[in-house]
Amino acid sequence: MKEAAMMEDVVTTNAAAERLGFVHRFEAGSDPARPPLLLLHGTGGDEADLLPLGRAAAPGAALLSPRGKVLENGMPRFFRRLAEGVFDEADVVRRAGELAGFVAGARAAYGLSAPVALGFSNGANIAAAALMLHPEALAGAVLIRPMVPLAHPPAANLGGRPVLILSGAFDPIVPAENAQALAAMLERAGARVEHRTLPTGHGLGQADLTLARAWLEARRA
Template identity: 70%
Template sequence: ELSFIHRFEPASDPSRPPLLLLHGTGGDENDLLGLGRTISPGSALLSPRGKILENGMPRFFRRLAEGVFDEADVKFRANELADFVAEARKAYGLKAPVAVGFSNGANIAAAMLMLRPESLSGAALLRAMVPLSETPKVDLAGKRVLMTSGALDPIIPADNAKRLAASLREAGAEVQHHMLPTGHNLSQTDLQLLVKWFAEQG
Protein backbone atom coordinates (compact mmCIF):
# COMPACT_ATOMS: atom_id res chain seq x y z
CA GLU A 1 0.00 0.00 0.00
CA LEU A 2 1.45 3.36 -1.00
CA SER A 3 1.04 6.27 1.40
CA PHE A 4 -1.30 8.47 -0.66
CA ILE A 5 -4.61 7.72 -2.37
CA HIS A 6 -3.63 8.09 -6.01
CA ARG A 7 -4.22 7.16 -9.63
CA PHE A 8 -1.44 5.69 -11.75
CA GLU A 9 -1.37 5.23 -15.50
CA PRO A 10 1.67 3.44 -16.94
CA ALA A 11 3.59 5.00 -19.80
CA SER A 12 2.59 4.02 -23.31
CA ASP A 13 5.76 5.77 -24.55
CA PRO A 14 8.61 5.05 -22.11
CA SER A 15 10.75 7.78 -23.70
CA ARG A 16 8.37 10.39 -22.25
CA PRO A 17 9.02 11.63 -18.67
CA PRO A 18 6.63 10.50 -15.93
CA LEU A 19 4.32 13.25 -14.66
CA LEU A 20 3.43 13.93 -11.04
CA LEU A 21 0.00 15.58 -11.26
CA LEU A 22 -0.93 17.84 -8.33
CA HIS A 23 -4.48 19.19 -8.18
CA GLY A 24 -5.72 22.51 -6.80
CA THR A 25 -7.83 23.06 -3.64
CA GLY A 26 -11.05 21.05 -3.86
CA GLY A 27 -9.71 18.82 -6.61
CA ASP A 28 -8.67 15.19 -6.43
CA GLU A 29 -6.52 12.52 -8.04
CA ASN A 30 -8.77 12.34 -11.11
CA ASP A 31 -8.71 16.04 -12.04
CA LEU A 32 -5.51 16.40 -14.01
CA LEU A 33 -5.28 13.01 -15.76
CA GLY A 34 -6.86 14.43 -18.93
CA LEU A 35 -4.52 17.43 -18.86
CA GLY A 36 -1.54 15.10 -18.39
CA ARG A 37 -2.50 12.96 -21.38
CA THR A 38 -2.91 16.08 -23.53
CA ILE A 39 0.32 17.86 -22.62
CA SER A 40 2.66 14.87 -22.66
CA PRO A 41 1.12 11.99 -24.62
CA GLY A 42 2.55 8.61 -23.63
CA SER A 43 3.90 9.73 -20.22
CA ALA A 44 3.27 7.67 -17.10
CA LEU A 45 0.87 9.60 -14.84
CA LEU A 46 1.12 9.57 -11.06
CA SER A 47 -1.66 11.56 -9.44
CA PRO A 48 -2.01 11.68 -5.63
CA ARG A 49 -4.86 13.23 -3.64
CA GLY A 50 -3.86 15.91 -1.11
CA LYS A 51 -4.29 14.70 2.50
CA ILE A 52 -5.49 17.96 4.05
CA LEU A 53 -9.22 18.68 4.10
CA GLU A 54 -10.35 22.30 4.25
CA ASN A 55 -14.15 22.31 4.63
CA GLY A 56 -14.17 18.98 2.84
CA MET A 57 -11.87 20.19 0.05
CA PRO A 58 -8.63 18.22 -0.46
CA ARG A 59 -5.36 20.21 -0.47
CA PHE A 60 -1.67 19.43 -0.12
CA PHE A 61 -0.93 21.56 2.98
CA ARG A 62 -2.71 23.68 5.59
CA ARG A 63 -3.22 27.39 5.26
CA LEU A 64 -4.23 29.97 7.86
CA ALA A 65 -6.07 32.09 5.27
CA GLU A 66 -6.12 32.46 1.50
CA GLY A 67 -2.51 33.09 0.52
CA VAL A 68 -1.25 32.73 4.14
CA PHE A 69 0.42 29.37 4.63
CA ASP A 70 1.15 27.23 7.68
CA GLU A 71 4.83 26.96 6.80
CA ALA A 72 5.62 24.17 9.24
CA ASP A 73 2.91 22.14 7.52
CA VAL A 74 4.19 23.13 4.05
CA LYS A 75 7.57 21.66 5.02
CA PHE A 76 6.14 18.52 6.59
CA ARG A 77 3.80 17.85 3.64
CA ALA A 78 6.44 18.55 0.98
CA ASN A 79 8.67 15.94 2.62
CA GLU A 80 5.79 13.50 2.98
CA LEU A 81 4.90 13.88 -0.70
CA ALA A 82 8.55 13.48 -1.74
CA ASP A 83 8.63 10.23 0.28
CA PHE A 84 5.53 9.07 -1.59
CA VAL A 85 7.20 9.87 -4.92
CA ALA A 86 10.19 7.74 -3.89
CA GLU A 87 7.87 4.83 -2.91
CA ALA A 88 5.90 5.11 -6.14
CA ARG A 89 9.06 5.25 -8.26
CA LYS A 90 10.13 1.94 -6.70
CA ALA A 91 6.70 0.34 -6.97
CA TYR A 92 6.12 1.39 -10.58
CA GLY A 93 9.70 1.58 -11.87
CA LEU A 94 9.74 5.29 -12.70
CA LYS A 95 12.40 7.90 -13.31
CA ALA A 96 12.12 11.14 -11.31
CA PRO A 97 8.90 12.76 -12.52
CA VAL A 98 8.16 16.24 -13.79
CA ALA A 99 5.58 17.83 -11.48
CA VAL A 100 2.57 19.46 -13.08
CA GLY A 101 0.76 21.41 -10.39
CA PHE A 102 -2.15 23.81 -10.42
CA SER A 103 -2.62 26.42 -7.67
CA ASN A 104 -2.22 24.62 -4.30
CA GLY A 105 -0.63 21.73 -6.25
CA ALA A 106 1.83 24.15 -7.87
CA ASN A 107 2.71 25.57 -4.46
CA ILE A 108 3.53 22.17 -2.96
CA ALA A 109 5.58 21.35 -6.08
CA ALA A 110 7.56 24.57 -5.60
CA ALA A 111 8.16 23.60 -1.96
CA MET A 112 9.32 20.12 -3.06
CA LEU A 113 11.82 21.70 -5.47
CA MET A 114 13.23 23.77 -2.61
CA LEU A 115 13.23 21.07 0.09
CA ARG A 116 13.61 17.77 -1.80
CA PRO A 117 15.03 18.67 -5.22
CA GLU A 118 15.97 15.04 -5.96
CA SER A 119 12.30 14.07 -6.03
CA LEU A 120 11.52 16.00 -9.24
CA SER A 121 13.32 16.28 -12.56
CA GLY A 122 11.49 19.51 -13.32
CA ALA A 123 8.15 21.22 -12.81
CA ALA A 124 5.33 23.02 -14.56
CA LEU A 125 3.88 25.42 -12.00
CA LEU A 126 0.50 26.78 -13.00
CA ARG A 127 -0.60 29.77 -10.84
CA ALA A 128 2.10 29.23 -8.20
CA MET A 129 3.19 31.56 -5.43
CA VAL A 130 6.14 31.69 -3.02
CA PRO A 131 5.57 28.69 -0.70
CA LEU A 132 8.11 29.54 2.04
CA SER A 133 9.05 32.99 3.33
CA GLU A 134 12.73 31.96 3.39
CA THR A 135 13.99 30.05 0.36
CA PRO A 136 16.28 27.25 1.55
CA LYS A 137 19.70 27.02 -0.06
CA VAL A 138 19.31 24.50 -2.84
CA ASP A 139 20.93 23.53 -6.14
CA LEU A 140 18.42 23.30 -8.98
CA ALA A 141 20.98 23.18 -11.79
CA GLY A 142 19.70 21.10 -14.69
CA LYS A 143 16.02 21.38 -13.67
CA ARG A 144 13.58 22.93 -16.14
CA VAL A 145 10.69 24.91 -14.69
CA LEU A 146 7.74 26.33 -16.60
CA MET A 147 5.67 28.91 -14.72
CA THR A 148 2.43 30.39 -15.98
CA SER A 149 0.79 33.16 -13.98
CA GLY A 150 -2.30 35.31 -14.43
CA ALA A 151 -1.71 39.07 -14.43
CA LEU A 152 -5.31 39.45 -13.17
CA ASP A 153 -5.16 36.61 -10.63
CA PRO A 154 -7.06 37.81 -7.52
CA ILE A 155 -5.27 35.23 -5.30
CA ILE A 156 -1.66 35.68 -6.44
CA PRO A 157 -0.11 39.15 -6.82
CA ALA A 158 2.02 39.27 -9.98
CA ASP A 159 5.15 40.27 -8.10
CA ASN A 160 4.80 37.31 -5.73
CA ALA A 161 4.91 34.98 -8.77
CA LYS A 162 7.88 36.94 -10.14
CA ARG A 163 9.71 36.53 -6.83
CA LEU A 164 9.19 32.76 -7.02
CA ALA A 165 10.56 32.68 -10.58
CA ALA A 166 13.56 34.75 -9.49
CA SER A 167 14.41 32.52 -6.53
CA LEU A 168 14.16 29.34 -8.62
CA ARG A 169 16.41 30.96 -11.22
CA GLU A 170 18.86 32.04 -8.53
CA ALA A 171 19.02 28.41 -7.36
CA GLY A 172 20.08 27.43 -10.88
CA ALA A 173 16.84 26.20 -12.45
CA GLU A 174 16.15 26.95 -16.11
CA VAL A 175 12.94 28.94 -15.62
CA GLN A 176 10.47 30.05 -18.29
CA HIS A 177 7.91 32.39 -16.72
CA HIS A 178 4.87 33.58 -18.67
CA MET A 179 2.59 36.29 -17.29
CA LEU A 180 -0.72 35.83 -19.09
CA PRO A 181 -3.57 38.35 -19.41
CA THR A 182 -5.92 36.16 -17.40
CA GLY A 183 -7.01 35.28 -13.84
CA HIS A 184 -6.54 32.23 -11.60
CA ASN A 185 -8.16 29.74 -13.97
CA LEU A 186 -6.19 28.05 -16.71
CA SER A 187 -6.58 29.35 -20.26
CA GLN A 188 -6.03 27.95 -23.74
CA THR A 189 -2.65 29.73 -23.72
CA ASP A 190 -1.56 27.74 -20.64
CA LEU A 191 -2.30 24.56 -22.54
CA GLN A 192 -0.38 25.69 -25.62
CA LEU A 193 2.64 26.67 -23.52
CA LEU A 194 2.57 23.33 -21.69
CA VAL A 195 2.37 21.32 -24.92
CA LYS A 196 5.28 23.28 -26.39
CA TRP A 197 7.41 23.03 -23.23
CA PHE A 198 6.90 19.27 -22.97
CA ALA A 199 7.62 18.79 -26.66
CA GLU A 200 10.97 20.53 -26.13
CA GLN A 201 11.79 18.26 -23.19
CA GLY A 202 14.81 16.08 -24.03
Protein backbone atom coordinates in the same frame (compact mmCIF):
# COMPACT_ATOMS: atom_id res chain seq x y z
CA MET B 1 -7.56 -3.05 -24.66
CA LYS B 2 -6.58 0.50 -23.72
CA GLU B 3 -9.54 0.91 -21.36
CA ALA B 4 -8.75 -2.43 -19.72
CA ALA B 5 -5.13 -1.41 -19.18
CA MET B 6 -6.17 1.87 -17.61
CA MET B 7 -8.59 0.10 -15.26
CA GLU B 8 -5.82 -2.29 -14.22
CA ASP B 9 -3.67 0.71 -13.36
CA VAL B 10 -6.42 2.14 -11.15
CA VAL B 11 -6.99 -1.16 -9.29
CA THR B 12 -3.27 -1.57 -8.69
CA THR B 13 -3.09 1.98 -7.40
CA ASN B 14 -5.94 1.51 -4.92
CA ALA B 15 -4.23 -1.57 -3.52
CA ALA B 16 -0.97 0.36 -3.13
CA ALA B 17 -2.46 3.54 -1.66
CA GLU B 18 -1.93 2.63 1.98
CA ARG B 19 1.63 1.43 1.38
CA LEU B 20 2.66 4.53 -0.57
CA GLY B 21 0.89 6.97 1.75
CA PHE B 22 -1.39 8.79 -0.71
CA VAL B 23 -4.61 7.86 -2.44
CA HIS B 24 -3.59 8.21 -6.06
CA ARG B 25 -4.08 7.24 -9.66
CA PHE B 26 -1.37 5.82 -11.88
CA GLU B 27 -1.51 5.39 -15.65
CA ALA B 28 1.37 3.58 -17.31
CA GLY B 29 3.04 5.41 -20.18
CA SER B 30 3.38 4.25 -23.75
CA ASP B 31 6.15 6.66 -24.83
CA PRO B 32 9.47 5.98 -23.06
CA ALA B 33 10.90 9.21 -24.48
CA ARG B 34 8.61 11.21 -22.22
CA PRO B 35 9.37 11.69 -18.51
CA PRO B 36 6.51 10.73 -16.21
CA LEU B 37 4.26 13.51 -14.92
CA LEU B 38 3.41 14.06 -11.27
CA LEU B 39 -0.03 15.70 -11.39
CA LEU B 40 -0.84 17.92 -8.41
CA HIS B 41 -4.37 19.31 -8.22
CA GLY B 42 -5.62 22.60 -6.82
CA THR B 43 -7.83 23.11 -3.77
CA GLY B 44 -10.95 20.97 -4.02
CA GLY B 45 -9.53 18.68 -6.70
CA ASP B 46 -8.61 15.04 -6.36
CA GLU B 47 -6.48 12.35 -7.96
CA ALA B 48 -8.63 12.35 -11.13
CA ASP B 49 -8.72 16.12 -11.57
CA LEU B 50 -5.65 16.72 -13.74
CA LEU B 51 -5.52 13.41 -15.60
CA PRO B 52 -7.13 14.90 -18.75
CA LEU B 53 -4.63 17.78 -18.65
CA GLY B 54 -1.74 15.37 -18.24
CA ARG B 55 -2.89 13.19 -21.13
CA ALA B 56 -3.29 16.22 -23.39
CA ALA B 57 -0.05 17.94 -22.35
CA ALA B 58 2.17 14.87 -22.66
CA PRO B 59 0.54 12.11 -24.74
CA GLY B 60 2.02 8.74 -23.87
CA ALA B 61 3.67 9.85 -20.62
CA ALA B 62 3.15 7.87 -17.44
CA LEU B 63 0.86 9.78 -15.08
CA LEU B 64 1.08 9.72 -11.29
CA SER B 65 -1.64 11.72 -9.56
CA PRO B 66 -1.97 11.82 -5.75
CA ARG B 67 -4.80 13.32 -3.74
CA GLY B 68 -3.85 15.97 -1.19
CA LYS B 69 -4.26 14.73 2.39
CA VAL B 70 -5.26 18.03 4.03
CA LEU B 71 -8.96 18.90 4.12
CA GLU B 72 -10.18 22.50 4.17
CA ASN B 73 -13.96 22.61 4.59
CA GLY B 74 -14.03 19.15 3.06
CA MET B 75 -11.85 20.13 0.08
CA PRO B 76 -8.54 18.29 -0.45
CA ARG B 77 -5.34 20.32 -0.42
CA PHE B 78 -1.65 19.47 -0.17
CA PHE B 79 -0.92 21.64 2.91
CA ARG B 80 -2.68 23.86 5.44
CA ARG B 81 -3.17 27.56 5.04
CA LEU B 82 -4.03 30.08 7.74
CA ALA B 83 -5.90 32.44 5.38
CA GLU B 84 -6.10 33.15 1.65
CA GLY B 85 -2.49 33.44 0.54
CA VAL B 86 -1.13 32.85 4.07
CA PHE B 87 0.45 29.41 4.40
CA ASP B 88 1.26 27.29 7.44
CA GLU B 89 4.93 27.02 6.51
CA ALA B 90 5.69 24.28 9.05
CA ASP B 91 2.98 22.20 7.39
CA VAL B 92 4.36 23.07 3.94
CA VAL B 93 7.73 21.64 4.98
CA ARG B 94 6.14 18.51 6.44
CA ARG B 95 3.88 17.87 3.46
CA ALA B 96 6.63 18.48 0.92
CA GLY B 97 8.62 15.75 2.69
CA GLU B 98 5.63 13.41 2.55
CA LEU B 99 5.21 14.09 -1.15
CA ALA B 100 8.90 13.45 -1.84
CA GLY B 101 8.62 10.16 0.04
CA PHE B 102 5.56 9.22 -2.00
CA VAL B 103 7.40 9.97 -5.24
CA ALA B 104 10.34 7.79 -4.18
CA GLY B 105 8.01 4.92 -3.26
CA ALA B 106 5.98 5.25 -6.45
CA ARG B 107 9.11 5.29 -8.59
CA ALA B 108 10.16 1.99 -7.05
CA ALA B 109 6.66 0.49 -7.25
CA TYR B 110 5.96 1.50 -10.84
CA GLY B 111 9.48 1.56 -12.30
CA LEU B 112 9.56 5.30 -13.03
CA SER B 113 12.30 7.82 -13.63
CA ALA B 114 12.14 11.13 -11.75
CA PRO B 115 8.89 12.85 -12.76
CA VAL B 116 8.19 16.36 -13.93
CA ALA B 117 5.58 17.95 -11.69
CA LEU B 118 2.55 19.52 -13.36
CA GLY B 119 0.75 21.44 -10.64
CA PHE B 120 -2.10 23.92 -10.51
CA SER B 121 -2.57 26.49 -7.74
CA ASN B 122 -2.14 24.64 -4.42
CA GLY B 123 -0.57 21.76 -6.35
CA ALA B 124 1.87 24.15 -8.00
CA ASN B 125 2.78 25.54 -4.58
CA ILE B 126 3.60 22.14 -3.09
CA ALA B 127 5.59 21.30 -6.23
CA ALA B 128 7.64 24.49 -5.79
CA ALA B 129 8.22 23.61 -2.13
CA ALA B 130 9.28 20.07 -3.05
CA LEU B 131 11.73 21.46 -5.62
CA MET B 132 13.37 23.67 -3.02
CA LEU B 133 13.32 21.19 -0.13
CA HIS B 134 13.75 17.86 -1.95
CA PRO B 135 15.21 18.63 -5.39
CA GLU B 136 16.10 14.97 -5.96
CA ALA B 137 12.39 14.12 -6.12
CA LEU B 138 11.63 15.97 -9.36
CA ALA B 139 13.21 16.36 -12.79
CA GLY B 140 11.49 19.70 -13.33
CA ALA B 141 8.09 21.34 -13.04
CA VAL B 142 5.25 23.13 -14.78
CA LEU B 143 3.80 25.48 -12.18
CA ILE B 144 0.43 26.98 -13.11
CA ARG B 145 -0.63 30.00 -10.96
CA PRO B 146 1.90 29.35 -8.18
CA MET B 147 2.84 31.49 -5.19
CA VAL B 148 5.93 31.57 -2.99
CA PRO B 149 5.35 28.62 -0.63
CA LEU B 150 8.15 29.40 1.85
CA ALA B 151 9.36 32.88 2.71
CA HIS B 152 12.87 31.70 3.63
CA PRO B 153 13.59 28.27 2.15
CA PRO B 154 16.90 26.58 2.88
CA ALA B 155 19.61 26.88 0.27
CA ALA B 156 19.02 24.39 -2.53
CA ASN B 157 20.88 23.33 -5.64
CA LEU B 158 18.42 22.66 -8.42
CA GLY B 159 21.22 21.83 -10.83
CA GLY B 160 19.64 23.36 -13.92
CA ARG B 161 16.27 21.67 -13.51
CA PRO B 162 13.80 23.22 -15.97
CA VAL B 163 10.77 25.05 -14.58
CA LEU B 164 7.89 26.66 -16.46
CA ILE B 165 5.78 29.16 -14.50
CA LEU B 166 2.45 30.22 -15.99
CA SER B 167 0.91 33.23 -14.23
CA GLY B 168 -2.30 35.15 -14.86
CA ALA B 169 -2.13 38.91 -15.42
CA PHE B 170 -5.59 39.28 -13.84
CA ASP B 171 -5.20 36.65 -11.15
CA PRO B 172 -7.11 37.87 -8.04
CA ILE B 173 -5.29 35.37 -5.80
CA VAL B 174 -1.62 35.60 -6.82
CA PRO B 175 -0.07 39.10 -6.96
CA ALA B 176 2.28 39.58 -9.89
CA GLU B 177 5.20 40.43 -7.60
CA ASN B 178 4.70 37.18 -5.69
CA ALA B 179 4.97 35.07 -8.83
CA GLN B 180 8.01 37.07 -9.91
CA ALA B 181 9.60 36.49 -6.50
CA LEU B 182 9.07 32.74 -6.87
CA ALA B 183 10.71 32.76 -10.31
CA ALA B 184 13.70 34.67 -8.91
CA MET B 185 13.92 32.33 -5.91
CA LEU B 186 14.05 29.25 -8.14
CA GLU B 187 16.60 30.87 -10.45
CA ARG B 188 18.87 31.67 -7.49
CA ALA B 189 18.63 28.01 -6.50
CA GLY B 190 19.93 27.00 -9.94
CA ALA B 191 16.74 26.21 -11.87
CA ARG B 192 16.33 27.17 -15.54
CA VAL B 193 13.11 29.16 -15.27
CA GLU B 194 10.77 30.30 -18.02
CA HIS B 195 8.07 32.60 -16.64
CA ARG B 196 5.10 33.47 -18.82
CA THR B 197 2.25 35.80 -17.82
CA LEU B 198 -1.00 35.18 -19.67
CA PRO B 199 -3.96 37.56 -20.13
CA THR B 200 -6.17 35.54 -17.79
CA GLY B 201 -7.20 35.06 -14.16
CA HIS B 202 -6.53 32.18 -11.78
CA GLY B 203 -8.33 29.41 -13.68
CA LEU B 204 -6.86 26.95 -16.13
CA GLY B 205 -7.32 27.70 -19.82
CA GLN B 206 -6.40 26.51 -23.30
CA ALA B 207 -3.32 28.73 -23.34
CA ASP B 208 -1.95 26.87 -20.30
CA LEU B 209 -2.34 23.56 -22.09
CA THR B 210 -0.76 24.88 -25.30
CA LEU B 211 2.29 26.30 -23.53
CA ALA B 212 2.71 23.33 -21.18
CA ARG B 213 2.49 20.89 -24.07
CA ALA B 214 5.09 22.74 -26.16
CA TRP B 215 7.42 23.04 -23.15
CA LEU B 216 7.09 19.35 -22.30
CA GLU B 217 7.54 18.34 -25.94
CA ALA B 218 10.88 20.15 -25.98
CA ARG B 219 12.00 18.00 -23.05
CA ARG B 220 11.44 14.58 -24.55
CA ALA B 221 14.45 12.30 -24.24
